[in-house]
Amino acid sequence: MKVNFSLYYHPLYSDGLDKTARFPVDRYRMIAEKIRLLDVGKKILIKEPRQAKREEILLVHQQDFVDRFLAGDLSEKEIRRIGLKPWKKEIIDRTLHLVGGALEGLNDLLNGATIAGNMAGGTHHAFRGEGSGYCIFNDIAIAAEIALKTESVNRILVIDLDVHQGDGTAEIFRNDPRVYTVSLHGENNFPFRKKISDFDLGFANGTKDEEYLSQLDQVLKGLINESFDLIFFQAGVDGLDSDSLGLLSLTRAGLKKRNAQIFQFRRKVRKPLLIFMGGGYSKPIEDTVDAFCDLFLGASEEI
Numbered sequence: 097m098k099v100n101f102s103l104y105y106h107p108l109y110s111d112g113l114d115k116t117a118r119f120p121v122d123r124y125r126m127i128a129e130k131i132r133l134l135d136v137g138k139k140i141l142i143k144e145p146r147q148a149k150r151e152e153i154l155l156v157h158q159q160d161f162v163d164r165f166l167a168g169d170l171s172e173k174e175i176r177r178i179g180l181k182p183w184k185k186e187i188i189d190r191t192l193h194l195v196g197g198a199l200e201g202l203n204d205l206l207n208g209a210t211i212a213g214n215m216a217g218g219t220h221h222a223f224r225g226e227g228s229g230y231c232i233f234n235d236i237a238i239a240a241e242i243a244l245k246t247e248s249v250n251r252i253l254v255i256d257l258d259v260h261q262g263d264g265t266a267e268i269f270r271n272d273p274r275v276y277t278v279s280l281h282g283e284n285n286f287p288f289r290k291k292i293s294d295f296d297l298g299f300a301n302g303t304k305d306e307e308y309l310s311q312l313d314q315v316l317k318g319l320i321n322e323s324f325d326l327i328f329f330q331a332g333v334d335g336l337d338s339d340s341l342g343l344l345s346l347t348r349a350g351l352k353k354r355n356a357q358i359f360q361f362r363r364k365v366r367k368p369l370l371i372f373m374g375g376g377y378s379k380p381i382e383d384t385v386d387a388f389c390d391l392f393l394g395a396s397e398e399i
């Protein structure tokens with residue numbers, strides 16, 4: 097039987113955001129189009145995800161926040177903290193599909209897949225009662241809570257390599273030994289008040305491939321001894337040199353090596369891996385698109 101790498105994508109990932117938002121709205125559509133072109137071996141199966149259910153979101157988020165978002169009733173201040181403005185009503189369905197994409201990927205892992213991914217999400221700045229930094233609901237945390245309800249999952253390792261610290265995820269699981277949070281990020285970048293992950297490593301502005309990759313190698317070596325049943329990988333590519341929000345100086349080749357280190361780690365520990373896309377704001381946008389295509393095509397080679 098032919099086995100594919102399941103990658104979840106919904107047209108609303110792009111279309112649910114306003115074209116005038118200060119955010120690379122088109123990147124999702126562009127990545128999906130480019131992957132369809134580049135995946136000549138047809139290893140990647142692009143699938144439309146379901147919407148997450150309210151009860152699933154409530155496993156992590158406060159009811160008042162969830163219900164006001166679903167009713168289109170967040171305050172101007174709350175919306176400003178999230179960004180992605182101006183909002184259109186489709187942002188609600190978009191958000192539910194975005195979380196749904198992570199949950200579909202999780203479901204694949206729970207049913208025996210070794211690796212799956214969502215072509216959006218990794219919304220690691222969302223806290224229990226508020227969104228922040230382009231993040232509304234924390235898909236990593238929601239997927240973790242659902243996974244932990246199953247008998248086969250007792251502990252999850254979250255490796256967050258987005259250039260921005262995974263502050264929301266760190267805070268949500270701060271006193272929860274079932275989720276081990278690791279964040280490698282730009283020390284001087286947003287969020288300016290960092291939260292405490294189980295392991296944090298902040299890089300100086302302008303950090304280059306060699307330094308980054310050797311530090312990551314050390315971190316992964318240390319993680320071999322942790323016990324966990326699943327790996328969640330927040331794979332933001334905003335550490336790229338051309339990223340407008342990044343402050344690091346990683347190359348496309350460097351990010352490919354970074355991904356390969358994670359895939360190699362997965363093979364070593366033999367645990368399933370779920371990929372959350374994360375940030376990418378390069379100018380030109382094509383640099384972000386290429387780096388994410390590298391990520392997903394690289395993941396498909398792991399099948």
Ligand SMILES: [Zn+2]
Pocket residue numbers: 258259260332334374375376
């Ligand atoms: Zn980021």
